[in-house]
Amino acid sequence: MKLVMQYMMHYADYKTILSPGNGMNVYRGCKHGCIYCDSRSACYQMSHDFEDIEVKRDAPAILEEQLRRKRKPCTIVTGAMCDPYTPPEDELKVTRRCLELIERYGFGLAIQTKSARILRDIDLLRAINEKTRCVVQMTLTTYDESLCRKLEPNVSTTAERVRALELMRDNGIPTVVWMSPVLPFITDTEENLRGLLGYCAGAGVRAVMCFGFGMTLRDGNREYYYENLDRLFPGMKRRYIETFGNAYECRSPDNGRLMAIFTAECARHGFLWRPDDVFAYLRKFEVKTGQMSLFAK
Numbered sequence: 001m002k003l004v005m006q007y008m009m010h011y012a013d014y015k016t017i018l019s020p021g022n023g024m025n026v027y028r029g030c031k032h033g034c035i036y037c038d039s040r041s042a043c044y045q046m047s048h049d050f051e052d053i054e055v056k057r058d059a060p061a062i063l064e065e066q067l068r069r070k071r072k073p074c075t076i077v078t079g080a081m082c083d084p085y086t087p088p089e090d091e092l093k094v095t096r097r098c099l100e101l102i103e104r105y106g107f108g109l110a111i112q113t114k115s116a117r118i119l120r121d122i123d124l125l126r127a128i129n130e131k132t133r134c135v136v137q138m139t140l141t142t143y144d145e146s147l148c149r150k151l152e153p154n155v156s157t158t159a160e161r162v163r164a165l166e167l168m169r170d171n172g173i174p175t176v177v178w179m180s181p182v183l184p185f186i187t188d189t190e191e192n193l194r195g196l197l198g199y200c201a202g203a204g205v206r207a208v209m210c211f212g213f214g215m216t217l218r219d220g221n222r223e224y225y226y227e228n229l230d231r232l233f234p235g236m237k238r239r240y241i242e243t244f245g246n247a248y249e250c251r252s253p254d255n256g257r258l259m260a261i262f263t264a265e266c267a268r269h270g271f272l273w274r275p276d277d278v279f280a281y282l283r284k285f286e287v288k289t290g291q292m293s294l295f296a297k
Contacts, residue, residue, distance in 0.1 A: 007031060007088050008052040017056060017063045017098075024063070024078040026094045028054040031087050032114060032155040035228035036181050039081055042220035053086055060097040067105045075285045076102055079112030079137065087154075089117065099124040103131070110282040112137035112178065116156040116164045122171060129173050133286050135206070136168050139178040142187050143195030150232050151183070158199075165203035176207045176278060181215035185239060188213050188252035190261060197265045207272035207281060213258045214251035217244070 018024055029050050030039065040050050048054060056062075078084050084095040099121055102109050109128050111118070118125075118136065128134040138161050142148050148158045156164070168175050177200050182188050193213075200208055217225060229237040244250045252258065266273035272281055 008049070009055055009088055010048070010052060011055050011057040014056045014059070014062065016066060017059050018066045018076070022074050022076055023080060024076055024098065025081045026056050026059040026078075026084065026098060027082045027086050027089075028056075029086075030082050032083060032152060034114070034152045034155065035232070036151065036183060036215055036221070036225055038181075038216060038218075038221050040221040040224050041218045043218065044081075044220075053088055055088070055092065055094065059094050060101060063098050064101050064105075067101060067107060070107075073105065073107045073132070073285060073287075075108035075110055075133070075283050077110045077112075077282065083113050083115060083155075084111060085113045085115035085117035096121050096124065099128070103128045106131055106287070108132040108285045109134045110137065110176075111135070112139070114139045114152065114155045114161065116160045119164055119167060122167065122173075125168070125173050126171050131288055133174070133284070133288075135174050135176055135282055136165075137176045137178055137209075137282070138165055139180070140196050140199065141179070141181065141183075143192045143199070147187070151187075162199045162203055165199075165205060169204040175203065175205045176209060176282065177205050179208055179210045182210075182213040182252060182258075183215055184213075184243070184250055184252045185236065186233065188254055188258060190258065193258055193261060194265070197262070197269070200271065201269045205271065207278045208262075208266055209275060209278050210262060210273065211275060212251060213255040213262075214249060216248055217250055218248055222246075 017026065028046060029048065029052055030037070031051055031053065089095050099109070103124055125134045125136060140158055140161060142151060142158060145157055145159060165175050165177070179196055197208070226237045226240070229240065240250070263273065272278050
């Protein structure tokens with residue numbers, strides 16, 4: 001297991017994989033190194049180092065048992081907390097085995113990632129989408145490739161993620177872009193906004209999720225973020241402290257103007273953009289004409 005041994009990881013026992021809201025995370029922790037990651041926050045009570053990836057032991061078997069107990073199929077949501085395509089997935093294939101079960105049992109899928117590794121499983125995503133609906137969600141934070149490498153050092157570049165979106169489009173798989181967080185004084189520019197929306201338009205995305213132009217900082221991720229600001233953008237940490245103090249919500253001073261551009265451009269391109277509308281789209285379950293799930297057999 002040479003590949004796995006390159007990463008700090010450990011197994012842990014769990015009784016369930018699906019949350020009451022049908023959310024699924026098979027890993028806890030991440031190696032992508034994004035400097036702003038909210039999942040580092042202390043409120044999530046992760047008892048291990050964030051880079052020491054926790055693998056949920058027997059996750060596919062537990063998932064299958066939970067899917068069998070469902071009274072009717074629904075959409076399974078994954079990737080909101082920890083990326084399902086963290087590097088050990090290359091060898092472990094836990095995410096892929098879970099997708100195989102979701103496809104076999106006729107469930108829908110809304111999967112979120114920052115990694116072009118998802119292209120490995122495009123056959124399963126296409127198969128799920130042929131039966132129900134599979135929506136691939138990709139996070140894009142910066143149009144600038146060199147800035148991307150600073151902010152998100154160990155994950156696919158923006159260009160690689162956009163190419164993945166284009167391939168999803170070519171395979172008939174609907175996509176949603178999460179344009180968040182937006183880092184005040186770093187990525188909160190009109191050039192960055194228009195560049196990302198241009199990528200979205202070119203890739204034919206269905207919706208763009210944006211909660212406003214800013215970010216959240218709380219205990220756990222604030223310290224990590226500030227440490228990286230000191231290293232990458234000298235003087236920026238002081239600017240944040242002077243502007244936001246210990247605030248949870250750090251809104252860009254240019255939020256109003258940028259939000260007006262965002263909503264106008266989303267309307268022009270026909271993107272869903274209101275968060276409630278996007279969430280409703282992601283969670284909607286449908287059975288494609290002529291298909292039948294195991295629940296109807």
